[in-house]
Amino acid sequence: MTVTIQQPIRRPLRHSDSIIAELRGATKRYGTTCALNKVDFVVRRGEIVSLLGPNGAGKTTAVRLLLGLTPPTEGMVNVFGGDPRNPVNRLQTGAMLQVGRVPETLKVREHIDLFSSYYANPMPLAEVIEAAGLKGLENKPFGELSGGQRQRALFALAICGDPDLLFLDEPTVGLDVEARRLLWDEIRKLVARGKTVLLTTHYLQEADALANRIVVINRGEIVAQGSPADIKAQTAGRKIRCVSRVPVEEVRALEGVMEVKQDRDALEIHVSQAEPVLRELLARDMTVRDLEVTSAGLEEAFLALTQNNNGNSVESR
Numbered sequence: 001m002t003v004t005i006q007q008p009i010r011r012p013l014r015h016s017d018s019i020i021a022e023l024r025g026a027t028k029r030y031g032t033t034c035a036l037n038k039v040d041f042v043v044r045r046g047e048i049v050s051l052l053g054p055n056g057a058g059k060t061t062a063v064r065l066l067l068g069l070t071p072p073t074e075g076m077v078n079v080f081g082g083d084p085r086n087p088v089n090r091l092q093t094g095a096m097l098q099v100g101r102v103p104e105t106l107k108v109r110e111h112i113d114l115f116s117s118y119y120a121n122p123m124p125l126a127e128v129i130e131a132a133g134l135k136g137l138e139n140k141p142f143g144e145l146s147g148g149q150r151q152r153a154l155f156a157l158a159i160c161g162d163p164d165l166l167f168l169d170e171p172t173v174g175l176d177v178e179a180r181r182l183l184w185d186e187i188r189k190l191v192a193r194g195k196t197v198l199l200t201t202h203y204l205q206e207a208d209a210l211a212n213r214i215v216v217i218n219r220g221e222i223v224a225q226g227s228p229a230d231i232k233a234q235t236a237g238r239k240i241r242c243v244s245r246v247p248v249e250e251v252r253a254l255e256g257v258m259e260v261k262q263d264r265d266a267l268e269i270h271v272s273q274a275e276p277v278l279r280e281l282l283a284r285d286m287t288v289r290d291l292e293v294t295s296a297g298l299e300e301a302f303l304a305l306t307q308n309n310n311g312n313s314v315e316s317r
Contacts, residue, residue: 018044019078020165020196021066026075028061035061037220038075043165048187048197050211052204054306058220059200063167066198067095079165091119094163096154098170104143108134108153111142112160119161131186132156133179147174155183159190166190166197172206184210204298214298218306232301239300240269240277241292245285254280259303266290270300 023041027034036058043049043066053059064070065077068084080089102111109125116122129135132152137145145153151174158166168187172180187197187210201207207214208228215225224234237258243266244251251269252260256277259270271277274293281288 020045021079021084021198022076023062023065023072024076024078026062026065026072026077028058028065028070029073034220036065036072039217039220039222041215041222043196043198045196046191046194047212048191048199048210050199050201050207050214051217052201052207052214052302053217057217057306059217060169061220062217063097063169063198063200067093067167091161092164093167094158094161094165095167096158096169096171097167098173102142102154102157105141107139107141108145108156109138111153112156115157116160119163121162122160123162128156128160131159131189133182148176148179151175152179152183155186164195166195168197168199170201171199172201172203180206204302208298216302216305223305224301228298231305232296232298234301234305237270237272237296237300238274239294239296240271240274240281241266241290241294242269242281242288243267243290244281244288246281250284251281259300270296 019042021043023036023039026036026039026041028036039058039062041062051059051062061070065072066079066084068077068079068086068090071077077084080092082089084090084093106114112125112128116125116128123131129138132155134149134152134156137149137153140149142150142153151171155168155171158168171187172183175183184206187199191197197210199207199210211228213225214228214231216223216231224231226234241263246267248260248262248267251257251267254277256272257269258272261268269277278291278293
């Protein structure tokens with residue numbers, strides 16, 4: 001077994017540095033299970049990188065390596081030029097994770113004060129409260145918060161130290177549409193200030209809206225990466241949406257049809273070329289209505305890239 005983690009370099013982050021965090025040939029095994037297989041992965045300064053993949057694809061393992069919570073079986077982990085477990089590097093990192101618990105009897109303000117005390121130059125309390133949308137909840141015990149309020153409080157704990165690198169794991173779970181959009185705005189503001197964000201999410205719309213770069217991981221290996229437009233371009237084709245009396249299985253058998261799914265009373269048909277399929281549909285059902293033809297989106301690209309997985313997939317919301 002070969003494990004290589006670079007020795008910590010105790011120096012402040014320079015603006016000339018481009019790579020903030022990286023995995024090089026990183027492999028992680030749990031017994032006979034290989035969660036990551038020789039993964040090369042880089043996060044650069046000022047990026048929002050979204051890590052997408054089906055459940056069990058290796059996303060959480062990659063994040064745990066970069067946070068220094070577990071060592072690689074083989075390969076290298078490098079964060080801020082050194083070992084992610086180095087306290088100097090950890091003080092430049094913030095994380096919002098879906099695992100672990102915080103004391104429910106402490107008030108929101110007390111949690112933020114406690115977490116801020118771990119950092120040399122934390123954000124002012126008022127700024128944290130404003131950014132996380134917690135105004136009016138400062139003196140409420142964590143255990144009395146709703147699900148969405150808890151998410152906002154956990155976001156506050158992740159950003160209160162004013163870290164240069166922020167890990168956000170499913171940050172908008174439980175938030176309504178308005179709260180989700182507000183949190184997106186705050187994430188964009190952080191990046192505008194020079195911060196770097198690694199985002200894992202099950203909301204494809206979120207990745208599409210926020211990420212400069214998307215990395216798709218499947219079965220422990222990176223299968224695609226690039227801008228949202230790059231990822232979408234890897235799946236050529238169009239999407240037809242219509243209401244038709246033609247059975248789903250019959251539509252699926254048409255030449256040029258890649259996938260079909262029923263969405264309430266409508267069919268969503270992913271095709272290589274729209275015109276031949278439309279002609280065939282109309283020949284079989286002249287009552288076709290509510291017809292829409294659009295370019296294939298991130299969902300279609302994601303499914304095409306991971307369709308050989310065991311059936312799990314991220315949600316499109």
